[in-house]
Amino acid sequence: MKYVRIIRFGIITGTFIGFMSALFFSWLYGANNLYPSSPQFVEQFSNNLIAITVSAVIWALMGVVFSTAQMIFEVESWSITKQTVWHFITTYTGYTILAILAGWFPLNFWYLLQYTLIFVVVYIIIWLISMYVARRNVAKLNQELLK
Amino acid sequence: MEVHLEIDAGQKPMIIYRASEDGQATQELFEDLKDLVDRQKIRIEQDGSYHYLPVQKIKRIYTENKLVYCETATERYRLKERLYQLRAILPEHRFLQISNSEIINRFYLKQFDLSKTGMYQVIFTDGQVTYASRRYMQAIKRSFKL
Numbered sequence: 632m633k634y635v636r637i638i639r640f641g642i643i644t645g646t647f648i649g650f651m652s653a654l655f656f657s658w659l660y661g662a663n664n665l666y667p668s669s670p671q672f673v674e675q676f677s678n679n680l681i682a683i684t685v686s687a688v689i690w691a692l693m694g695v696v697f698s699t700a701q702m703i704f705e706v707e708s709w710s711i712t713k714q715t716v717w718h719f720i721t722t723y724t725g726y727t728i729l730a731i732l733a734g735w736f737p738l739n740f741w742y743l744l745q746y747t748l749i750f751v752v753v754y755i756i757i758w759l760i761s762m763y764v765a766r767r768n769v770a771k772l773n774q775e776l777l778k
Numbered sequence: 779m780e781v782h783l784e785i786d787a788g789q790k791p792m793i794i795y796r797a798s799e800d801g802q803a804t805q806e807l808f809e810d811l812k813d814l815v816d817r818q819k820i821r822i823e824q825d826g827s828y829h830y831l832p833v834q835k836i837k838r839i840y841t842e843n844k845l846v847y848c849e850t851a852t853e854r855y856r857l858k859e860r861l862y863q864l865r866a867i868l869p870e871h872r873f874l875q876i877s878n879s880e881i882i883n884r885f886y887l888k889q890f891d892l893s894k895t896g897m898y899q900v901i902f903t904d905g906q907v908t909y910a911s912r913r914y915m916q917a918i919k920r921s922f923k924l
Contacts, residue, residue: 704912707877707878710893710896711897712895712896713895762896768915769890771919771924772918773890775923776887
């Protein structure tokens with residue numbers, strides 16, 4: 632099944648990236664243990680193992696958000712603009728909620744605004760590149776047709 | 779020259795013409811063979827009777843509400859075959875799949891365009907417009923040797 636494969640890919644990739652980030656930051660901040668997120672996040676739970684388990688589930692879900700969003704680009708009847716906008720809405724909503732739950736973001740207006748602007752700029756760049764590639768494809772094909 | 783016919787259920791229909799040198803005679807026969815494939819006919823059932831349509835007359839074949847239709851310059855017919863089955867029969871130098879639901883005759887193709895929102899448009903010589911899928915772009919470019 633295609634969906635099973637996509638979801639499985641998301642779970643594996645999400646958990647892997649989440650674990651690697653946690654490992655990296657635990658080393659960076661000189662911890663003597665693996666911390667899945669900020670101390671404030673870990674304090675919410677009775678022990679670190681529970682915090683890691685909850686984080687692992689959130690990381691897996693983050694992966695699923697991105698892997699399933701990829702299917703938006705497979706909707707043949709949608710234009711580049713519609714695909715990009717829907718991909719943005721899906722990943723922005725899904726990822727932002729999960730990242731807040733995972734304790735990755737401070738709940739600070741200016742921080743979230745800055746993060747949102749970066750997210751939007753990245754999607755505008757993706758849209759510009761896709762449109763440029765498509766226009767170039769059309770020009771190349773028309774050149775062949777005129778021969 | 780020998781002419782062979784091989785029947786193999788798993789084989790996609792194909793004619794291979796093997797020549798020892800690439801000269802004018804070889805090219806002429808090759809062009810004739812392509813014409814012969816273009817004159818290949820598909821069976822059409824209409825109002826309970828059958829008739830045969832040369833594939834070169836077909837402008838486009840497309841799926842609409844899970845039914846397959848073929849359009850000539852003037853007519854539209856319902857086809858019994860699925861799109862992938864037709865694709866295997868149709869001559870590759872003439873027909874081009876542009877999306878999951880459409881195959882077009884290149885000889886009726888005038889130009890490509892991109893809409894403002896970013897849809898690949900295919901414009902036929904008679905002005906009709908249809909859409910190509912981004913996922914088929916690589917294959918389309920390959921067919922134009924790009």
